Amino acid sequence: MTSFLNALPSAVAQGLIWGIMAIGVYITYRLLDVSDLTVDGSFCTGGAVCAVMIVAGYNVWLSMAVAFVVGMATGLVTGLLNTKLGIPPILAGILTQLGLWSVNLAIMDMKANQPLNVNNYKLIVSLRYLQDVVKGDRPFYMYPLLTVGLFTVGIILVLYWFFGTELGASLRATGANSNMARAQGINTNVNKVLGLMISNGLVALSGALLAQYQSFADINMGRGAIVIGLAAVIIGEVLFGKLFRNFGLKLLAVSIGAVIYYVVIQAVISMLDINSNYMKLISAVIVAIFLAVPHLRSKIFSGKGVNVKAGKEKNNVKGQ
Amino acid sequence: MLKVNNIVKVFNPHTVNEKIALNGVDLELKSGDFVTVIGGNGAGKSTLLNCVAGVHHVEQGSIVIDGTDVTKLPEHKRAKFIGRVFQDPMMGTAATMQIEENLALAARRGKMRLLGPGITKKERESYREQLKILDLGLENRMTAKVGLLSGGQRQALTLLMATLQQPKLLLLDEHTAALDPKTAAKVLETTEKIVSKNNLTTLMITHNMRDAIAYGNRLIMMHEGRIVVDVRGEEKKNLTVEQLMGLFSKTSGTEIANDKLLLS
Numbered sequence A: 001m002t003s004f005l006n007a008l009p010s011a012v013a014q015g016l017i018w019g020i021m022a023i024g025v026y027i028t029y030r031l032l033d034v035s036d037l038t039v040d041g042s043f044c045t046g047g048a049v050c051a052v053m054i055v056a057g058y059n060v061w062l063s064m065a066v067a068f069v070v071g072m073a074t075g076l077v078t079g080l081l082n083t084k085l086g087i088p089p090i091l092a093g094i095l096t097q098l099g100l101w102s103v104n105l106a107i108m109d110m111k112a113n114q115p116l117n118v119n120n121y122k123l124i125v126s127l128r129y130l131q132d133v134v135k136g137d138r139p140f141y142m143y144p145l146l147t148v149g150l151f152t153v154g155i156i157l158v159l160y161w162f163f164g165t166e167l168g169a170s171l172r173a174t175g176a177n178s179n180m181a182r183a184q185g186i187n188t189n190v191n192k193v194l195g196l197m198i199s200n201g202l203v204a205l206s207g208a209l210l211a212q213y214q215s216f217a218d219i220n221m222g223r224g225a226i227v228i229g230l231a232a233v234i235i236g237e238v239l240f241g242k243l244f245r246n247f248g249l250k251l252l253a254v255s256i257g258a259v260i261y262y263v264v265i266q267a268v269i270s271m272l273d274i275n276s277n278y279m280k281l282i283s284a285v286i287v288a289i290f291l292a293v294p295h296l297r298s299k300i301f302s303g304k305g306v307n308v309k310a311g312k313e314k315n316n317v318k319g320q
Numbered sequence B: 001m002l003k004v005n006n007i008v009k010v011f012n013p014h015t016v017n018e019k020i021a022l023n024g025v026d027l028e029l030k031s032g033d034f035v036t037v038i039g040g041n042g043a044g045k046s047t048l049l050n051c052v053a054g055v056h057h058v059e060q061g062s063i064v065i066d067g068t069d070v071t072k073l074p075e076h077k078r079a080k081f082i083g084r085v086f087q088d089p090m091m092g093t094a095a096t097m098q099i100e101e102n103l104a105l106a107a108r109r110g111k112m113r114l115l116g117p118g119i120t121k122k123e124r125e126s127y128r129e130q131l132k133i134l135d136l137g138l139e140n141r142m143t144a145k146v147g148l149l150s151g152g153q154r155q156a157l158t159l160l161m162a163t164l165q166q167p168k169l170l171l172l173d174e175h176t177a178a179l180d181p182k183t184a185a186k187v188l189e190t191t192e193k194i195v196s197k198n199n200l201t202t203l204m205i206t207h208n209m210r211d212a213i214a215y216g217n218r219l220i221m222m223h224e225g226r227i228v229v230d231v232r233g234e235e236k237k238n239l240t241v242e243q244l245m246g247l248f249s250k251t252s253g254t255e256i257a258n259d260k261l262l263l264s
């Protein structure tokens, strides 16, 4: 128990970093209505690009900016595979993810791991800073919870603004009803690609932050990222769906969802004293439970209803 | 305003499921024409509208809207000229977006969408006024999600959206067919009001012969991918449902098996 409490700040910080990735997933999964599996690859791409650049002597902010842009490029690839070549979105994402495995290795000079020692470089976040700030060796504003928290708030504010613009609104319309969007003169293909780019840019940025935080980039660091992202989205909706109506707050709920997810996983592992190899299995079970909640809830309350969504749609057709 | 020249549309070409949905359709609409379209199931009515709107591309022929050849233009580019209301009330609006957001999207049809505000205060005021025309009280629910509206309310909203930016052409595909009779009558009334107020060039598909006669200044009947009847002016005004049914069975060579479908 004490070990869990001691690890809590670290777990929350890591959850917040994953939360930025999850906000990226929210954009594709909820706003564009596609499940984009590029994420597992682009998360690592972001970490790898950032780590390699910092080690090569580039400024950390520049490194993160480049990681973001390269992440957008991965989304561009998936988007073009889907819209220009007609490959279904899930498959397009899987193909990009597969290809990125080699690309990510190439970025790290064909090594599976790129160390990023916090003693040698000026990083924005690091696990080390947690103790350093407490001990007084570093200023308070370098406390990772604060840094990543500010990042999250900044990203949410920018997205809140963007999705309120003409372009942002047309992107939401593309996901909400692509027939309607085209009838209103919106190029839905361009918007899909754009959404995938923004999403994967954020995912890569999140990977860049995690590489710094854990002091290395690793070829496996993005494995299962999409599941964590979906978990965060669903947990956020299950817990705060009724409370948060505003778009900005919905994004905040995703971030909190990621923190809760990460903390719960850590708690389960430390309290039950399980071999950490079981972590993926536990993750899958937790995510399955949360994904099932909305379905089971409506099933129990309506007493029947297999396909809740379809049922709802039908009720709306005939009107007065 | 609209010139459709000998268009042919084939679905699933060179397969066993090959279907010639449009088999050489010629149609010319003058500015301000309000044309009703009737015909049996599968006659090609929806396909005609979809080809004009750019949902499908034609195998042959050309489509010109107000002097612009749009035959090769993708759907979203043609939208600049065209307002549309679909048969399915779910199709014309974004359910998860607010009423005012849907209107703001429609107000930007055919315009460049960049980083300007998605909706302005001034727009909101103007939407509030325009929603009053629908007489459904929607002006007091502008931030409600469209998914909360009934089918009839959604069709009326779609109609307003289609005409918020004056279209060169208004395409209505059985837009009242999914509604109960009372709601359908009301939406049709609103349609007439908006069309005549803006003097819109309109193509309206209906399965109701009475409506087809009562509305518009011209009536066309389609059968097996062709226009087989085309009446206008006085002649159309004086048509009776019986005459129309007679024309229908004469041209199609079959009796109307299900007149409920046509009269409802």
Ligand SMILES: Nc1ncnc2c1ncn2[C@@H]1O[C@H](COP(=O)(O)OP(=O)(O)O)[C@@H](O)[C@H]1O
Pocket: B011, B012, B019, B020, B021, B039, B040, B041, B042, B043, B044, B045, B046, B047, B048
């Ligand atoms: N997307 C499509 N794919 C294949 N066949 C189609 C498609 N759309 C329409 N058809 C066929 O084309 C013919 C005309 O259909 P349609 O234009 O929808 O008729 P209606 O006059 O009832 O609106 C029908 O035989 C229909 O089955």
Ligand SMILES: [Mg+2]
Pocket: B045, B046, B047
């Ligand atoms: Mg039809």
